[in-house]
Amino acid sequence: MDKLLAGRRILVVEDEVLVLMMIEDMLADLGCGSVTTATRADHAVSLIEDQPFDAAMLDMNLNGQASRIVADALAMHAVPFVFSTGNSINDIWDGYGDRAVIRKPFMFEELVDTLTCLLRNSSMG
Numbered sequence: 001m002d003k004l005l006a007g008r009r010i011l012v013v014e015d016e017v018l019v020l021m022m023i024e025d026m027l028a029d030l031g032c033g034s035v036t037t038a039t040r041a042d043h044a045v046s047l048i049e050d051q052p053f054d055a056a057m058l059d060m061n062l063n064g065q066a067s068r069i070v071a072d073a074l075a076m077h078a079v080p081f082v083f084s085t086g087n088s089i090n091d092i093w094d095g096y097g098d099r100a101v102i103r104k105p106f107m108f109e110e111l112v113d114t115l116t117c118l119l120r121n122s123s124m125g
Contacts, residue, residue, distance in 0.1 A: 004116050009032075009053050012056070013041075016059075019059075027111075029108075030115075036053070048073045048077055059084050060092075068093055071099075080122035082101065082102055084102050085101065085103065
């Protein structure tokens, strides 16, 4: 368990159920306090408006639709997030080029490293 991740509230926005379940399992193994999930952009935005999160993972493409509205909501609420995508990093939207990207499929160690770096950097800001 990574101490920086222990007890953290993480939002995972992902439309592929098997990928979502894998990420949930990984985050539970890391000791995250709660993992909240959304498979649709409108649901994710509602969650972001209703509760605080320490960090988020966001798939760039949800059911064939760009999830930029979710990225905008996360940024507006100052929630640090990482893109989790099978897309090219060249596809990152304008204004989000500085965000971390974890390419699917990814390994457990990549998830740990990416989220740890994300949370460490956000606590320094």
